[in-house]
Amino acid sequence: MKSPRWLENQLARCPLAAPAIAVIAGVSYADQPSWWSALLFLAAVSLGSLSRRGVWVLCVILGCAAGLHHSAQLNKQHALAKEYGSWWSGDVWLTSEVKYGKSVALSIAEPRVKLQVWLPDRDNDYEIGQRLRLSGRLIEPAVPLNPQVFDKRQWLHRNGVAAVLVTREYEVLDEISPRFTLRRLAHSVRQWLSQRLTVGLAADGDEAKIIRAMTLGMRPNKSAELLEDFRHSGAIHVFAVSGLHVMMIGSMVAVLLKIVGCGRRVWVPSVIAVMFFYALVTGMRPPAMRAAVMGAVLLSAWLVQRRIVLANSVAAGAILALLWDGHMLFQPGFQLSFGVLVAIALLGGVVMRCFHWISYVDPFLPRSLYSRWQEWNLRLRRKIQGALVVASCAWCGSSPLTWMHFRLLAPISIFVSLPLVLLLYLILIGSGASLVLGTIWLPLGVGVNQWNGNLAHSSKSIVRHAAAIPGGHLLARPWEKGERVVIYALPDGEAAVYLGLGGGVMLDVGSGRSFSRDILPSLSKNGARVDSLILSHADSQHCGGVEQFLQLTQLKQCVIPERSAMSRTFKSAVEFLERAAVEVHEIQTGARLPLADESYLEVVYAANHSAGLADDRCLVFRLHWRGSRILFIADAGYKFEQWVLENNADVAADVLVLGKHERDEQVGHDFLQLVGAKWVVSGDGLTTIGEGLHYPLLSDGALLLEQLNGKLRLFSQLQGEIGAID
Numbered sequence: 037m038k039s040p041r042w043l044e045n046q047l048a049r050c051p052l053a054a055p056a057i058a059v060i061a062g063v064s065y066a067d068q069p070s071w072w073s074a075l076l077f078l079a080a081v082s083l084g085s086l087s088r089r090g091v092w093v094l095c096v097i098l099g100c101a102a103g104l105h106h107s108a109q110l111n112k113q114h115a116l117a118k119e120y121g122s123w124w125s126g127d128v129w130l131t132s133e134v135k136y137g138k139s140v141a142l143s144i145a146e147p148r149v150k151l152q153v154w155l156p157d158r159d160n161d162y163e164i165g166q167r168l169r170l171s172g173r174l175i176e177p178a179v180p181l182n183p184q185v186f187d188k189r190q191w192l193h194r195n196g197v198a199a200v201l202v203t204r205e206y207e208v209l210d211e212i213s214p215r216f217t218l219r220r221l222a223h224s225v226r227q228w229l230s231q232r233l234t235v236g237l238a239a240d241g242d243e244a245k246i247i248r249a250m251t252l253g254m255r256p257n258k259s260a261e262l263l264e265d266f267r268h269s270g271a272i273h274v275f276a277v278s279g280l281h282v283m284m285i286g287s288m289v290a291v292l293l294k295i296v297g298c299g300r301r302v303w304v305p306s307v308i309a310v311m312f313f314y315a316l317v318t319g320m321r322p323p324a325m326r327a328a329v330m331g332a333v334l335l336s337a338w339l340v341q342r343r344i345v346l347a348n349s350v351a352a353g354a355i356l357a358l359l360w361d362g363h364m365l366f367q368p369g370f371q372l373s374f375g376v377l378v379a380i381a382l383l384g385g386v387v388m389r390c391f392h393w394i395s396y397v398d399p400f401l402p403r404s405l406y407s408r409w410q411e412w413n414l415r416l417r418r419k420i421q422g423a424l425v426v427a428s429c430a431w432c433g434s435s436p437l438t439w440m441h442f443r444l445l446a447p448i449s450i451f452v453s454l455p456l457v458l459l460l461y462l463i464l465i466g467s468g469a470s471l472v473l474g475t476i477w478l479p480l481g482v483g484v485n486q487w488n489g490n491l492a493h494s495s496k497s498i499v500r501h502a503a504a505i506p507g508g509h510l511l512a513r514p515w516e517k518g519e520r521v522v523i524y525a526l527p528d529g530e531a532a533v534y535l536g537l538g539g540g541v542m543l544d545v546g547s548g549r550s551f552s553r554d555i556l557p558s559l560s561k562n563g564a565r566v567d568s569l570i571l572s573h574a575d576s577q578h579c580g581g582v583e584q585f586l587q588l589t590q591l592k593q594c595v596i597p598e599r600s601a602m603s604r605t606f607k608s609a610v611e612f613l614e615r616a617a618v619e620v621h622e623i624q625t626g627a628r629l630p631l632a633d634e635s636y637l638e639v640v641y642a643a644n645h646s647a648g649l650a651d652d653r654c655l656v657f658r659l660h661w662r663g664s665r666i667l668f669i670a671d672a673g674y675k676f677e678q679w680v681l682e683n684n685a686d687v688a689a690d691v692l693v694l695g696k697h698e699r700d701e702q703v704g705h706d707f708l709q710l711v712g713a714k715w716v717v718s719g720d721g722l723t724t725i726g727e728g729l730h731y732p733l734l735s736d737g738a739l740l741l742e743q744l745n746g747k748l749r750l751f752s753q754l755q756g757e758i759g760a761i762d
Contacts, residue, residue, distance in 0.1 A: 243492040515559075639655060641679065
């Protein structure tokens with residue numbers, strides 16, 4: 037039986053499609069062997085046999101080569117993983133900028149692998165390409181212990197990093213590798229551009245942050261609201277230097293060189309060089325480098341007067357990228373970049389017909405009779421049609437991936453993309469003009485920067501209004517409905533608990549750093565509802581995140597143990613709350629805080645004295661939740677236990693959640709018997725007291741409690757369901 041003729045025609049037009057599929061299958065099988073990747077490889081070879089002569093052989097060669105190369109890369113990483121916990125000494129080259137004492141380095145001795153190094157001297161002026169002699173302990177990259185937080189271990193793995201080296205001894209050698217000269221130059225240019233493009237603007241203003249993000253891909257710091265607006269409007273891609281930016285820069289250089297009379301053999305290589313250098317200056321991010329490679333393929337084909345087929349160029353770019361680094365296949369940036377291009381190549385014709393009405397022309401009016409106005413009108417309508425086609429195809433290609441990776445759909449992005457891409461192009465043009473004019477006379481550059489600042493402000497206004505449109509974006513919000521309790525896993529005695537009952541309550545918020553890193557992304561990505569806050573005691577490890585927390589939600593009320601605490605962090609937290617018009621209440625023993633039907637918080641203990649340690653003046657709560665009882669004692673210690681035993685207080689509970697007292701390190705046996713809990717949640721490995729008790733440790737991840745089928749079920753972030761209570 038003959039294959040469909042249309043399939044043969046498509047494969048003949050795009051002969052590299054089958055080899056690209058084979059490379060994807062080879063990398064997938066090397067990363068994690070499975071039957072579907074083997075079947076995909078066989079399908080690629082079969083498609084290659086239907087294409088031009090010898091393509092199936094190319095499929096076999098490229099697929100095997102990509103798989104073997106990726107397998108060799110993984111073997112190097114896995115070999116070093118066996119040495120986690122051991123002492124390591126050796127020489128490395130710094131391959132990236134040192135930020136907050138951390139950098140990526142390449143080991144010089146075999147096996148040559150990437151390490152994330154933590155350097156003890158943060159103030160040292162390190163250089164990219166510098167040789168260091170390091171000694172320290174190899175540790176495994178940290179796993180995400182809380183729900184919906186950034187998976188740094190996976191990110192490091194997919195960037196080729198084999199381990200983290202906690203440096204104890206180091207020596208800065210005089211040698212600087214010449215192989216990193218271009219990268220070092222690019223970093224210096226990046227820092228210079230960052231300063232030069234925002235001269236005359238407030239350095240920490242949103243406009244300066246937007247300009248730096250759009251032109252250099254520098255992520256705006258401390259701008260959660262700004263990032264959220266761009267993300268919800270589907271326009272966050274303008275902050276990541278990608279094919280759009282690279283092609284815009286290339287087109288600007290091409291136009292300038294054509295204006296001065298350069299021929300094709302001059303401006304094409306020049307544009308290719310500029311695209312690669314721009315990708316290098318902006319941090320060598322995979323999307324930018326892939327775009328530079330694809331742009332080079334397209335321009336080279338045009339230079340030698342070969343017919344350009346977008347799908348074939350996309351396939352060529354994917355093959356080159358994956359042969360270089362197989363980890364790219366599993367990075368969201370790679371998937372989004374090529375997913376959009378594949379969607380444009382496959383759906384462009386169909387979507388063009390859907391928007392054909394925009395560029396409709398009267399068939400009975402010859403084009404030669406058009407007035408100048410009619411001609412310009414037709415050109416404008418065709419430009420709009422083309423932009424809508426590209427935006428629609430891009431949305432179709434990216435939406436499944438954004439939902440899979442980020443749980444976000446933003447149909448409004450189809451319409452936001454048009455003005456925003458135009459503003460991006462104008463800002464890039466203005467940035468180039470600022471560099472040229474500012475070199476001649478600095479005030480001219482400042483004037484252009486201020487004009488760019490107005491454009492950046494316009495882009496901010498557009499995305500803010502677009503993000504506020506009902507139905508413009510859809511976010512998965514699993515915590516928006518239902519009831520749950522989340523006990524966060526935080527370091528160094530910090531604590532935070534989310535009570536997803538009623539309007540939502542936060543019981544402590546950890547330190548400022550932990551709140552920004554772990555709690556904020558967890559609450560926002562899961563759509564947690566919160567209208568109340570409880571601060572158990574005046575400890576920066578429990579109340580340090582209040583300022584950031586107030587930026588997340590509109591609080592109605594807050595409960596505190598006292599106002600007379602001497603802690604500066606606690607006093608600042610109360611001031612932030614009162615400044616935000618939040619009702620702040622002190623509370624007494626025996627009070628009840630209603631949450632939802634059949635659920636309330638009981639104040640078991642509130643110290644009636646203001647002397648001594650803050651840990652001895654903790655508020656202790658018992659949650660009554662549909663027949664289950666959970667006792668939260670925060671950092672309370674021996675004095676609280678003595679109060680319970682002396683007063684024969686009712687502290688019975690099904691689950692006991694412990695904190696970490698500054699001095700008292702153990703829980704008394706009599707106290708545990710009085711509580712009678714079957715589950716004792718601890719952050720530091722309390723496993724020596726009591727038989728028949730379960731001790732889930734927060735070092736194994738956050739704990740999620742839910743009421744399902746009449747039982748209180750406990751889920752660990754890393755282990756899944758760990759038990760249930762009737």
